[in-house]
Amino acid sequence: MRETSQPVNPALVFAVDLGGTYLRIALVDSSGKIHQQSKQRTPKGESPDCVVKALVTAAGNWKSDDGPPIVAASILVPGTVDTNNATVIQAPNLPSLTNYSLKAVLEDRLGWPVLLENDANAAAVGEMWLGAARDCRDVVSVTLGTGVGGGVILDGELWRGAHGSAGEIGHTTVDPFSGLKCKCGNVGCLELFASATAIVRMTRENLSRFPGSALNREELTAEGVYEAGRDGDALALSVFEKFGTYLGIGLANLINIFDPEIIVIAGGAVNGWSLFASYMQREVNERAVRATAQQVKIAAAQCGDNAGLLGAVRLAFDDLVR
């Protein structure tokens, strides 16, 4: 990976975050400066054509602008990408893309070299480039959103694994006896306890035990549970204790495998940091190799929603632009 002190390349990358809900596009230069940005709902359909059409239309609108040339496209997908960064192997939230050669189709339609990457992998790169993990070489990022995503960077390089699926931290097992089945087919995955979805589910399951909780009178959202916890609601506090405990178990496993300099925690659920961090740290202290646990930094992400897009741009400049 190149150093950030390199001179700014006057070209732009067309970066796309193809989320299950939103399609976000940005034109970004090699310093990380965002020149244009847009957000729309992800078009859903039986075939991937509607996604391709939306990207081609957006690119056409932006191409005609005066300004630096666009030299590559970098596309993030919420799923697994093959080791050639060419084909989507599986994307549970965008099933029409499964086994689709998105790279070849887009290169033909857009006329630029195209890179595909898993969204959570790219977020790790974005945080190392311009966020909480700047100047670090061994980084694990964990994104706590609707599910739990992960990215692993070893000695400055994104670790994709032998089959492209490294960093699936959300689907590591933390409780095989929970009886809770994950959408991946496994039982007891980390994302069943440490995601925004989990916050809502764990709250709903325990409403009857806390009849006085304000959450009995609300439509449940992760944000609402966090706000109740900030106001001292006992149910919300118990949910975040469980959340932090399971997250800490997951992080201790990562520390024992990778010995990273830093673990960056990203995603909307980070809002609850003050409510779960002490339980997370307690588990890390108890379960990770002691001398390492004391030195690993666990920090909130700094790039927000743009971590993935920025990582996509960095990867494109490193891999596609010579």
Ligand SMILES: [Zn+2]
């Ligand atoms: Zn799973």
